[in-house]
Amino acid sequence: MPGGRLTAQERQQIALGLADDLAYAEIARRLDRPTSTVTREVMRNGGPGGYRADLAQRAAQQRAHRRRPTTHRGGPTAGGPASPDDAALREYEETFTTLLMQSGLPRMAAAVLTRLYVADSGSLTAAELVDRLQVSPASVSKAVALLENLGLVRRERGDGRRERYAADGDAWYQSMIAAARSNAALAATARQGVDVLGRDSPAGARLENMARFIDFVADSITRAAEQARDLLHTSPARDAEDPAPR
Known part of the structure; x- marks a missing residue:
């Protein structure tokens, strides 16, 4: 049914549709889901060539398990205006990340760049990125290195000895x-x-x-x-x- 999280059965249908070389729009039509939902699902789980329904289902369960009900510590609007609704913000971040992936960025690099753009400060430390993305420091370091090489982010000296990474408009x-x-x-x-x-x-x-x-x-x-x-x-x-x- 439309709305809500994808089920294991729907993920199997997505995998079958990809195997049959169906367009995202056609797969979405058969599931009665928005095309954007199918696009995000595929791009966040290996892309059209690497999507596996069982792994995608397991990843979704892990995300749901670790998702915290409260807002992120030190969020992008801390100390400023009221922050946007958490669910709406997560949905927007996923949409932005998916579009960056479609332009050629690996998922982690796209996720890091998205977080930098939605932060009011426009910059975050490595520790903040690790906390907000719930990934390892090594993953963040690798993603930042790639984005630096592409000229999409720059390093800034923050308070003390911590470096901050800023999106380069x-x-x-x-x-x-x-x-x-x-x-x-x-x-x-x-x-x-x-x-x-x-x-x-x-x-x-x-x-x-x-x-x-x-x-x-x-x-x-x-x-x-x-x-x-x-x-x-x-x-x-x-x-x-x-x-x-x-």
Whole structure:
């Protein structure tokens, strides 16, 4: 039935659907569940190539067993405004983590990055990440190292000798610029094909049109990223009537 936790039988149906190469939406339709529920379930338990119903069921039982009814110690809004509903926050974190995994991040790295983004401070210590994610220090250390290499987090010196890890908002700007450069390189390669095949040939014309399209999109992305970069560092108190830089 829709709503509530997935049952062992539903997890078996998900595994069978994946084996039959069904889309998440089709599996969800057969279960009468939201597609997002199936997507999160698969991505948090090995992905489409590694999902096993028995292991997923066991992991869910372990999570339910260790889940505490009270709010996390030193939560992201401690000392500030009332924190969001625990269940709603966990649901949002899982959704955000799943999307980051779909973009290519391993689950633990995606979970760490999510926690950093939902923390009001924008930064957490390794001990805080271990506590909130209920994982080992080694898992957090490995995830942080990967995120640092990707330029998604940075180290900050906190009180005393503890280091804090902060989400680097500027990473999204750098990601857009890198994507634009990659597209520009693709356009340049397409034009090499035009020189080889001839501009008047059907294949040459196809590659030229492809290059023109990619050039236009890459240029638009670069200009938009430059114009909007300040939005990544805008204070929440900024006047809502001036939402974007001119």
